[in-house]
Amino acid sequence: MNKEEKILVIGSSGQIGSELVMALRKIYGNNDVFATDIKQPTSEIKKSGPFQILDVLDFNNLLHFVVRYKITQIYNLAAVLSGNAEKIPLQAWDINMKALMNTLEVARQSEAKKLFWPSSIAVFGPTTPKYNTPQLTIMEPTTVYGISKVAGERWGEYYSRRYGVDFRSVRYPGLISYKTEPGGGTTDYAVEIFYEAVKKKKYESFLDKDTELPMMFMDDAINNTIKLMRSDKEKLTIKSSYNIAGISFTPEQLAAAIKKRIPEFEINYKPDFRQKIAESWPASIDDSYARKDWGHSIEYDLEKMVDVMLENVRKKFDE
Ligand code: AKB
Numbered sequence: 001m002n003k004e005e006k007i008l009v010i011g012s013s014g015q016i017g018s019e020l021v022m023a024l025r026k027i028y029g030n031n032d033v034f035a036t037d038i039k040q041p042t043s044e045i046k047k048s049g050p051f052q053i054l055d056v057l058d059f060n061n062l063l064h065f066v067v068r069y070k071i072t073q074i075y076n077l078a079a080v081l082s083g084n085a086e087k088i089p090l091q092a093w094d095i096n097m098k099a100l101m102n103t104l105e106v107a108r109q110s111e112a113k114k115l116f117w118p119s120s121i122a123v124f125g126p127t128t129p130k131y132n133t134p135q136l137t138i139m140e141p142t143t144v145y146g147i148s149k150v151a152g153e154r155w156g157e158y159y160s161r162r163y164g165v166d167f168r169s170v171r172y173p174g175l176i177s178y179k180t181e182p183g184g185g186t187t188d189y190a191v192e193i194f195y196e197a198v199k200k201k202k203y204e205s206f207l208d209k210d211t212e213l214p215m216m217f218m219d220d221a222i223n224n225t226i227k228l229m230r231s232d233k234e235k236l237t238i239k240s241s242y243n244i245a246g247i248s249f250t251p252e253q254l255a256a257a258i259k260k261r262i263p264e265f266e267i268n269y270k271p272d273f274r275q276k277i278a279e280s281w282p283a284s285i286d287d288s289y290a291r292k293d294w295g296h297s298i299e300y301d302l303e304k305m306v307d308v309m310l311e312n313v314r315k316k317f318d319e
Pocket of ligand 1: 081082083119120121122145172173174175184185186187188
């Protein structure tokens with residue numbers, strides 16, 4: 001069955017894409033996973049299989065690509081993240097929505113019926129229950145990124161019910177990884193801190209010390225994303241996007257875990273505009289639907305994640 005799948009990853013040079021492509025190539029074979037982006041990819045992606053510059057905003061090119069390479073599944077990871085989107089609200093809305101609508105339409109018009117699109121904890125807002133945030137609850141986001149994610153979830157469900165597009169999605173928490181740095185998110189502090197801890201032994205956090213947010217190590221995010229995409233469609237009761245939980249912590253707790261391993265490490269706090277965004281988001285997530293429907297589970301707790309991050313960020317500086 002794997003042999004017949006041809007997979008297109010849009011946004012393959014970003015934080016998620018650069019790891020997802022390699023994981024998919026292990027499963028489906030190097031030549032059947034097509035990496036595309038408007039930026040150059042990592043050398044490992046370039047060397048291991050097909051990569052092409054492709055702009056998801058160009059509908060005709062996208063459709064042509066999908067038909068030409070007989071694509072059966074699309075992962076569309078292109079997005080302007082929360083912090084950056086607040087600086088260019090209208091542009092961010094246009095990019096995020098057009099990127100999604102183009103892939104939904106391509107899925108409708110082609111054989112690439114299975115579509116993954118990432119939603120986010122940003123769909124929630126200050127009126128949402130903050131702890132153990134339920135799957136089905138109040139969604140009144142205050143950021144343009146969050147508004148685009150709620151709208152995107154609705155459109156995904158619409159295309160699924162009306163046109164039979166096999167739309168699948170998770171609400172990612174902050175993702176922590178070392179291969180490619182994130183860009184422009186509110187949860188990015190939890191990645192930056194490792195680089196600064198290794199390089200300078202100090203970090204100035206743009207979120208306050210007690211701002212608790214849901215996070216997840218990238219390996220868990222990738223494994224669960226692929227698990228969702230390989231699950232039986234009949235088992236999926238949520239047609240929009242699944243809550244998935246990883247680990248929740250504050251900047252102070254993360255700094256303490258780093259200090260245990262780097263005793264000289266110091267942190268100070270200088271909250272900027274992203275503090276307000278973070279305060280509007282949940283602190284922890286109830287992912288019981290994802291666990292029950294398709295077996296969502298995680299392997300990395302805070303301690304294990306900090307060990308792996310420090311080991312690999314150190315290696316990067318030694319290279
Ligand atoms: C962001 O901070 O914007 C993202 C997200 C939680 O979706 N990491």
